[in-house]
Amino acid sequence: MDGGVAVIDWLPEATRLSPWPRATVVVAGLAASGYAAADGLLELGARVVVLDEADTPANREKATILETLDATVRLGAGVTATLPPEADLLVVSPGWRPTAPLLAQARRRGVPIWGEVELAWRMMQPDRVVPWLAVTGTNGKTTTVNMLEAMLVSAGLTTTAVGNVGRPIVEAVLDEVAYDVLAVELSSFQLHATNSLALHSAAVLNLHPDHLEWYADPSSWDSDAPDAMAAYARDKALIFERVTHSCVYNVADEATLHMVEDAEVTEGARAIGFTLGIPAVGQLGVVDDLLVDRAFVPQRRDSALELAKLSDVRPYAPHNVENALAAAALARSFGVPATAVRDGLRHLELGDHRIQTVAQGDGVRWVDDSKATNPHAAASSLRAFDSIVWIAGGQAKGTTFDELVETYAGKLRAAVLLGVDRAVIADALARHAPQIPVTVIDSPDTGAMAQAVTAAHAYARPGDVVLLAPGCASRDMFTGYDARGAAFARAAREITGAEEKG
Structure with missing residues (x-):
């Protein structure tokens, strides 16, 4: 121990019914998950202290609400130092790196x-348990979860x-709605x-590779992972x-299978693969123009x-078919009928x-995939089209x-680069594809996107796709990937004379 109080003996097995009024819980961060965590803990009767360096109007408003519920809220520079x-x-928000002084002291x-996710799981136990069907991965998580939700509905x-x-998740766990599944x-x-x-x-x-800057130097936070990628x-x-039921992996990505093989699962849990090819037994895949299940049917040995x-x-793209298969595998693991998988995909609004x-204009299609915030996501977009003027760049996050x-x-056909790490992409193009014309936009402000669109328009020919697939995060120049995409869409519509959809 390094000062402070002794660890409460019931915390390792804590549930919603534990004696929370005896505990003081520090919540680090007052964004959505931190606010939900603090609110949920107060409902359980815990003594709650909230810390956030950002003394903003939004945080002050949240602080006022929490303080009326008897929380202690400290805002401003330096409040998370100790x-x-x-x-x-x-309880930490997702953005807190393991090396942060607050976590090191803990x-x-x-x-x-704990994170808000761990807290939510504990809050369900033992009498409000709702099954979770969960998705992770470097890319495609949000789309897959939206597909899954549509299938379940x-x-x-x-x-x-x-x-x-x-x-x-804490909000849903404490919701008055009786959910069948999340x-x-x-x-x-x-x-x-x-x-x-x-x-x-x-x-x-x-x-x-993604978020490698977050995982830099694992040894500094007591991890035995050999490097950042291994820690990630x-x-x-x-x-x-x-x-307890199904571990769904990507047949084309061997690392995901190894994760299943190495996991300590509940006895009886199955490994279920998804593939863009013809599925083997225990997999979902594609036959001709059909998505098929050869995992959750009694006759899977000889039919699908x-x-x-x-x-x-x-939208159709190979990686989106993979997302649909993964969502279908999770839905089918929960007993969802085939017709609901089909109807969920048909009714989905991404x-x-x-x-x-x-x-669209002059035979050129303008495609916004600003959500492609790392190289693998950008690769998925590039895979979907044949002749591309590529707009890329932003915060590379340590990736190549x-x-x-x-x-x-x-x-x-050409590349147009912008953002703080534009040189990372320019150098890769110079090394491996020096024949490709490249325009580099040096402007550091949001107006750079309009310049990039103008440059892309000059390169584009009928049949081309001008593709915003940045392969990088956006907060060097924009408030988020959505603002970056909106700037691209505005500039594309203006240069083509296309009307904005209502």
Whole structure:
């Protein structure tokens, strides 16, 4: 111990019915998940201290509400430098790196560290348990969870999409609605701060380098992972621990299968693969123009069940078919009928900025995939088209573009680069595809997108797709990937004379 109080003996097995009024819980961060965690803990009767460095109007408003419920809220620079001595438990928002002083102090003092996801899981136990069908992976999580939610709704089940997709899980757990099942998106950050999840079924869509700056120097936070990528993969793999029914993996991504093989699952849990090819026994896949199930049917040894048509997957792209198969595997693991898989895909309304056609003119199609915030996501977009003027750049987050450029250089008519790490992509193009024309936009403000669109328009020819697939995060210049996509769409519509859709 490094000062502070002794660890409460019931915390390792804490549930909703534990004696929370005896505990002081520090909540780090007052964004959506932190606010939900604090509110939920107050409902359980815990003494709650909330810390956030951002003394903003929005946080002050939240603080006022929480203080009326008897929480202590401290806002402003430096408030997270020291863990309060009375802390029995630290609940962190997903953005907190393991090396942060607050977390380091908690580890030294033996104070347990949970995320909002772990807290939500504990709050369900033992008398309000709702099964979770969960998804993680480097790319495609939100789309897959939205597909899953639509399939579950089509089956007549009461559900909601929660987690990294937007709504905190604690809110759903404390909701007055009696959910049959939850569709849960989990990031590696969220999984990092879990230790007791036992999901009904879970899927890892893919594994590729991302967020490596967050995982830098694992040894500094007592991890025995050899490097950042291994630490990132280890957190992703936590989703399979203690799964009770189905562990869904990507046949084309061997790392996801190894995660299943290495997981300590509940006895009887199955490994279920998904593939763009013809499925083997225990897999979902594609036969001709059909999505089929050869895993959850009694006659799977010699036949497969039709789930949907490829044309039911919108927008169509190979990686989106993979997303649909993963969602279908999770839905089928919960007993959803084939017709609900089909109807869910047909009725799905995806959000903006995911392979979204935003303008057309002079035979050129303008596609917004601003959600492609790492090289693997950008590669999925590039795979979907044949002749591309590529707009890319932003915050590379420690990733590289060499493999992407080597693989897809033959599809590129030209590239237009912007953002703080534009040189990372420019260097990869120079090394592996020097024949491709490149325009670099040096402007550091949001007006750079209009310049990029103008440059792309000059390169584009009839039959081309001008594709915004940045392969990078957006907060160097924009408030988020949605703002970046909106700027692209506005500029594309203006330069083509296309009308904005209402």
